[in-house]
Amino acid sequence: MLTALYVMIGLALLLGIVLGYSALKFKVEGDPLIARIDAILPQTQCGQCGYPGCKPYATAIAKGEADINQCPPGGDAGVHALADLLGVEYKPLNAEHGEPKPKSVAVIDENVCIGCTLCIQACPVDAILGAAKHMHTVIASECTGCELCVAPCPVDCISMEPIAESPANWKWRYPVFEIKPERPVQKKSAA
Amino acid sequence: MNAIVNISRLLKDRLAKTGLSRFKGGVHPPQHKLESTTSPIRSVPVPKYLVLPLRQHVGNVSKLQVATGDHVLKGQLLAKADGQVSAAVHAPTSGVIASIGNQLIPHPSGLPDISITLESDGKDQWIERQALDYLAMSKPELLDHLREAGVVGLGGATFPSHIKLREDTRHPVRTLIINGAECEPYITCDDMLMRERADEIVRGIEIMRYLLDAEVCAIGIEDNKPEAIRAMREAVAKSEIAINVIAVPTIYPGGGAKQLIKVITGKEVPSGRLPTEIGVQCFNVATAYSVHRVVNHGEPVISRVVTVTGNVAHAGNYEAPLGISISELVQLAGGQAEDGDLIMGGPMMGFNLPAVDVPVVKATNCIIVPSAEMFPDPEPALPCIRCTRCADACPVNLQPQELYWFSKSQNLEKAREYDIFDCIECGCCTYVCPSNIPLVQYYRYAKSEIIAQDRAKEAADIARERNEFRLMRIEREKQERAQKHAQKAAGAKAETGADNAVEAAKKAAIAAAVERAKAQKAEVVAKNTEAVSPRVEAEIAKIEARRAQQPEPLRQPEQAQLFAESQEAEVTSASSQVESLQPLSKDKQPTEEAK
Known part of the structure; x- marks a missing residue:
């Protein structure tokens, strides 16, 4: 009974030391989350989000001070990407900050x-x-x-x-097909 | 099942006999090549107007070299190559530049682009042409000539050829492959060119081989073109270099560069790499022909052979000057077309032209005038049943059904992961799809969307860098300003110290001067009082008396000082000029009284 206790305590100490050591040894400088959020933002630096640039907005998002739907130039795709990165629910763009143009x-x-x-x-x-x-x-x-x-x-x-739009920056459109009227259904089969 | 196994074994045996490999997948669509091979290549009269887009090739738009109203000769440079990946544009006939501006071009977007409109003068007068002695030239010089002559890949990709012909020390080209496979249905321009101008093509191949220093040289021609194979074999026999004419099995897309390389050399070009990395380079036969025209005749690329086929009276091949309106070409072939009808390229990879009044460009290999019977409206697309027939047909080992799902759901990252950029858009998957799904359209959409996203990302990265630099610059300027202020303040203090010293020196000098003056005065006064006439003495006494009874108000401090100074000055001047003392003192008196 006591042996088991000692073993558990010993293990806990050992693991604690390993974890503590690796926390010091592999310490990550800066906040990688800010850089990752900043990478998603469109870098227009327009300030429509209410912050003086994309990086300050990214910092605010990382700190939880700002919402993810304040960037009109990033558009819906940007909000989706931020939601995916941060593991939060998607929200439609906040119209207060402007419309995507x-x-x-x-x-x-x-x-x-x-x-x-x-x-x-x-x-x-x-x-x-x-x-x-x-x-x-x-x-x-x-x-x-x-x-x-x-x-x-x-x-x-x-x-x-x-x-x-010019031939140089033109994009193929998403394929859309007209739904054709079906061949006239034979009345006979209905009857 | 047995039959399939037997056929595949037969095919394998046949390939083993010829020493060729096979690529995976591929399809056998109806050929429709006979319609346009019954008559020789026809020449086309020069039309009144030619429209020459500046974007006829992969890479940078060429740089304009002419202005509206200029008269140009046939073969004259109109726009030169801008940078390495670019090609020049030349005048296909002599005439006057009627206008330069946006015109519709043969592009799937249907958007206009900058083009030169040339009005023919009917003389078709050549500029001075000069054949090149290429063996006596350095290779870079020869490549420059090709670049200036606007040589691009005429198989349809229009990639500037001089780049592909450059010797690469890292990846020396051992095998030069000339692509005469022309696998796509309906197109016969390369076939006819090989039948009729085999010798010229071989001259071009000789130049290419010289440039690349290739050890092995082979021409791959699909075995459905026996005339072309025969003609090329005859021409090759006359050549000084060893060129192998290889009949490759007819299977679409056997004319794709990577597919042809696989068939002939047995080597596969790795995903996302260039054929040069496995020591192979591939050119179209028409490109070889234009290299020959440039080097041995001094003629730039100003025309090309175009197949006009389909619903026309005289289907065939036409040697069309670049810039001729496609509608004129169709009329010449005895056809009628309306906007949106025509297909440029083949039925598998081509696209619908936005209008009939677009010019022939370097990429125009085939014009198909469709009829309702030839290309019936596609059946409506049904849901994907995951039969993976498309995967079996895909010649580049992709999973088209997966790519379709990813493209449809706009899961672009995943599409990229599944190597969508290896897709050559050959259309085999669409061709075999039992649900009639236009798969390639989805891939094109996904590809261009990914490219646009990448560009946006690049732009964002540059913007971020510039913004960060700006913030750093502002910060630096602020610091510099602060530093300057600090310096200035310190400087001012030091300066005031120096000022004091200067001031003190000045004061000392003044004091010394005053001392000197006083001493002088004392001397002078002493001298003057001795030798004066009694009249002057009386005068002095009078003045002294008046001074003694000077009114009290003058004793005010500053006035007293003023007075003292003026007195001092008076005395010094008096000391120097004794004779003028009288009128001076007389003059002085009224002013003093006025005071």
Whole structure:
């Protein structure tokens, strides 16, 4: 009876030491969950979620401060992916944070631009090029379509233009078939 | 069952005799090749307008080299290759550039793309052509010529050939395979080209072999083309290099590059790898022909042989200038077509053209004008019964039924895991499906969706990097600014210290000057009082007397100081010029009285 007790206590101690040691030895730096959530987020850095960027939102989700349905650019697919990752129920997008829009890029009307650099300061990915009192322009390939540059422009020369479909970025559609009317059923069989 | 075993044994025996292997799966759809092989390749009169899309190949869109209104000659460069994976576009006839803009192109999307419209001047005047002595040239130079001449794979993939012909030191090409299998029903353009221009094709193969330094060279032709095999054998016999013409069994998709390689060499190209990694490179016969035209005639790729077949009066092959409207070609063949009817490519892998008024491009190998009898409307798709006939037919060892489920449920990750990108979209699975499920359409959807997702992911990664860099930059700038402020503050303190010293030095100098002046004054005064006339003495006495009775208000501190200073100045000036003392003091008096 006592031997069994000693054996159990011994085992518990041994395992405790092993676990304690491995907890120290294999300690994971940082929070991998934040990085994994951040990887799902679309990185538009638009702030529609109410946080100043994708990473802060990811951090907030990881801490349980934010909900998973606050990212309109990520769309429904993004919410699904987050729900899968975190093992929580899927929720439809919260309309408070905006509606998902087709991906677009900012375009500066270069005739109107006065070179105030306000948009340059607003751009979260440094995708606007220009200098004070010189015309600015958007590097379209780097623009995430976050719309953060639109509001600060004092002359309203920035517009968001949806990316047009071209043979280069065209996608095959999901196969949809028309349901054809069935062949007229013979009355005879009914009778 | 026995019969099947027997047939397969027979087939195996036959293959063993020829030394060929076989790939898994495949189907035997009706050939329909005879319709278009009854007459030789016909030439096509140059039409009034030619439309040349800048995106006719895999890779970057070519760079425009002409402007609207330019007159160009036949074979002149219109758009040059942009980067390595790109190909040039040339004028198929002489004429004037009528416009440059978006036009409908033969693409399944039905979307317009940037194209050059060339108005023919009817003269068909060639630019200066020069044959190349390729043996005397360096290989990179020759490859550059091919790149500038717009040579792409004419089997349908339109991958720029100069990249495939580059020597790769890591994977030297031992076997060069020329693909004349042309397995897809209805298409006969390669067949006719081999029958009629076998010698030219062999010249092209010789150049390719020279570029790749291949040890073995083989042409694979399906055994349903005995004329082509005969013609090629005759041409090969005349060649200086050893080229093996191999009749491969007719089975769809035996003309797929990886399938043909498997049949001829017995080696399988690993999933997701290139044939060069097993030392094999594969080209279409039409590509070999265009290499010959470029090198031995100096003619860029400006035309191609197109099969026009189906519901037309004169089905056959036409050597069409690139850019000719497909509707014109169909009319020439005695057919009628409406938008949305025509099929470009074969019935297995082709797609419906969005309109009839699209140009012939480098990828246009076949135009099928369908009739209701030829291609009856497909039966409605029924649920998948998991019979796995598609898996038996699949030539690339995939599980099409699984891919179908994953694609249908948009489970794209899983589809990728099941190697959907190995799918060559040959359509065998769709062909054998008893439920009439258009499987390939699902795979195409899933593939393009995965590609789009990957692109979005890449863009997101770049955006994340840029955002992180920006935050770091802002932080750094803030620190730098703080540092600068701190430096400035420290600098200001040091400066004020220095200022004090300077000030002190100045003060000392002033004080010294004052001392000097005082000393001078003392001297001067002493000198002056001695040798003055009685008149001046009287004057001085008078002034002294007036000074003594100066009004009290002047004793105010600053005025007193002012007064003292002015007095000092007066005295110094007086000391230097004794003669002018009188008028000076006279002048001074009213101002002093005014005070």
